[in-house]
Amino acid sequence: xxxxxxxxxxxxxxxxxxxxxxxxxxxxxxxxxxxxxxxxxxxxxxxxxxxxxxxxxxxxxxxxxxxxxxxxxxxxxxxxxxxxxxxxxxxxxxxxxxxxxxxxxxxxxxxxxxxxxxxxxxxxxxxxxxxxxxxxxxxxxxxxxxxxxxxxxxxxxxxxxxxxxxxxxxxxxxxxxxxxxxxxxxxxxxxxxxxxxxxxxxxxxxxxxxxxxxxxxxxxxxxxxxxxxxxxxxxxxxxxxxxxxxxxxxxxxxxxxxxxxxxxxxxxxxxxxxxxxxxxxxxxxxxxxxxxxxxxxxxxxxxxxxxxxxxxxxxxxxxxxxxxxxxxxxxxxxxxxxxxx
Amino acid sequence: xxxxxxxxxxxxxxxxxxxxxxxxxxxxxxxxxxxxxxxxxxxxxxxxxxxxxxxxxxxxxxxxxxxxxxxxxxxxxxxxxxxxxxxxxxxxxxxxxxxxxxxxxxxxxxxxxxxxxxxxxxxxxxxxxxxxxxxxxxxxxxxxxxxxxxxxxxxxxxxxxxxxxxxxxxxxxxxxx
Numbered sequence: 001x002x003x004x005x006x007x008x009x010x011x012x013x014x015x016x017x018x019x020x021x022x023x024x025x026x027x028x029x030x031x032x033x034x035x036x037x038x039x040x041x042x043x044x045x046x047x048x049x050x051x052x053x054x055x056x057x058x059x060x061x062x063x064x065x066x067x068x069x070x071x072x073x074x075x076x077x078x079x080x081x082x083x084x085x086x087x088x089x090x091x092x093x094x095x096x097x098x099x100x101x102x103x104x105x106x107x108x109x110x111x112x113x114x115x116x117x118x119x120x121x122x123x124x125x126x127x128x129x130x131x132x133x134x135x136x137x138x139x140x141x142x143x144x145x146x147x148x149x150x151x152x153x154x155x156x157x158x159x160x161x162x163x164x165x166x167x168x169x170x171x172x173x174x175x176x177x178x179x180x181x182x183x184x185x186x187x188x189x190x191x192x193x194x195x196x197x198x199x200x201x202x203x204x205x206x207x208x209x210x211x212x213x214x215x216x217x218x219x220x221x222x223x224x225x226x227x228x229x230x231x232x233x234x235x236x237x238x239x240x241x242x243x244x245x246x247x248x249x250x251x252x253x254x255x256x257x258x259x260x261x262x263x264x265x266x267x268x269x270x271x272x273x274x275x276x277x278x279x280x281x282x283x284x285x286x287x288x289x290x291x292x293x294x295x296x297x298x299x300x301x302x303x304x305x306x307x308x309x310x311x312x313x314x315x316x317x318x319x320x321x322x323x324x325x326x327x328x329x330x331x332x333x334x335x336x337x338x339x340x341x
Numbered sequence: 342x343x344x345x346x347x348x349x350x351x352x353x354x355x356x357x358x359x360x361x362x363x364x365x366x367x368x369x370x371x372x373x374x375x376x377x378x379x380x381x382x383x384x385x386x387x388x389x390x391x392x393x394x395x396x397x398x399x400x401x402x403x404x405x406x407x408x409x410x411x412x413x414x415x416x417x418x419x420x421x422x423x424x425x426x427x428x429x430x431x432x433x434x435x436x437x438x439x440x441x442x443x444x445x446x447x448x449x450x451x452x453x454x455x456x457x458x459x460x461x462x463x464x465x466x467x468x469x470x471x472x473x474x475x476x477x478x479x480x481x482x483x484x485x486x487x488x489x490x491x492x493x494x495x496x497x498x499x500x501x502x503x504x505x506x507x508x509x510x511x512x513x514x515x516x517x518x
Contacts, residue, residue, distance in 0.1 A: 047388045301376060305376045306375065
């Protein structure tokens with residue numbers, strides 16, 4: 001029987017569980033920070049303050065939002081399909097958390113003499129794992145929109161489906177160039193292969209294509225047609241409220257973090273620092289978090305800048321520009337890899 | 342029949358529509374330009390006035406809540422109860438009941454004074470006609486604009502309330518602001 005994937009872990013089962021809890025907790029803490037950072041930065045970019053009433057400098061605003069959402073009634077429209085309506089946000093949040101597991105925050109460290117890899121799992125099929133969960137995440141949006149029994153939700157979900165299918169291809173092809181160059185699918189392997197030079201330099205077009213497709217994958221501006229509040233009242237989550245809406249929101253921001261983490265890992269050298277600086281191992285997670293923060297800032301910055309695309313523009317951009325560019329990038333990289341080796 | 346433009350019609354010259362490659366390049370450049378703009382805005386100070394703490398300064402001729410005035414030297418009320426303000430009021434929100442001044446009980450400088458002077462601010466449209474109508478400058482429009490209250494009857498301002506100085510002064514706009 002063929003091996004489907006080699007999961008590289010060195011640890012005892014209890015370290016695995018501990019690691020999962022720690023990473024989940026860190027991810028859980030990052031989401032409110034990103035939420036607050038987004039609202040503050042958006043405010044600043046629009047010459048206003050953003051939230052600054054709850055707590056010092058508005059620092060407790062996300063907490064207040066979550067409490068508000070969780071104390072609300074779990075409302076369900078009479079036209080909706082019950083169990084799917086409840087299941088859809090769970091799928092969204094599950095896939096986002098699952099994708100977060102493969103982001104490497106550092107190499108194997110010896111903590112109290114025990115070797116511990118600073119990542120959830122190091123799968124030998126890293127990017128494929130990511131795309132698999134990205135594809136399942138689409139069910140969260142699609143089922144949520146369809147089971148709401150509302151035309152706006154349905155329109156948003158249909159747009160989301162078309163958008164995800166169009167941009168996943170380009171996203172995958174953009175990573176192919178990196179995988180050719182690194183010669184491995186393991187994300188820690190890809191980081192290790194960037195010792196000499198980060199892949200943002202030789203794979204610049206791959207980086208751009210992946211970034212743009214990442215904006216589309218996370219349904220963020222300027223590709224937020226799925227939840228276009230101006231036209232669709234809120235898209236797939238129109239009928240959601242309370243805790244379920246909070247789950248969708250949480251998943252959306254966790255997806256932003258996941259894409260930031262993948263870009264950091266694949267193009268920005270993960271935990272590596274430039275100019276030959278080799279800090280002690282415990283600095284690695286902070287380097288990764290810093291780079292992720294920069295990427296998240298880019299997400300917010302773009303949201304503050306660009307208006308939403310029209311649907312036909314979205315489609316023609318995805319298929320006519322992004323896909324040929326990604327294909328060309330993969331082809332040129334393949335030729336160069338063969339020639340230089 | 343085709344329409345031929347006259348000599349006064351200006352021909353608009355348009356550049357040719359950019360192709361796919363050029364259009365992409367141009368869109369990329371414009372995107373970067375827009376991002377530069379938003380980044381610059383982020384470094385600037387917000388223009389927000391944090392309202393309950395900071396208030397918008399009003400212009401000197403701003404028509405806010407009315408004020409009744411007294412003579413500064415004698416302390417007598419300027420209002421003589423002539424009801425011209427009530428007559429001028431288009432929304433009929435001023436009620437004046439006049440009474441005679443007596444040597445023992447002298448309230449105003451004239452023969453009569455306003456025993457009751459009420460303005461129903463829930464009806465007032467802040468047109469300033471009362472101020473114009475008053476022959477003694479006894480009523481003027483002040484600068485207060487925070488006039489919300491919980492019951493309608495609280496918005497009927499009596500003479501004492503209108504004579505008193507407002508508790509909090511509304512900031513006045515400086516010259517050239």
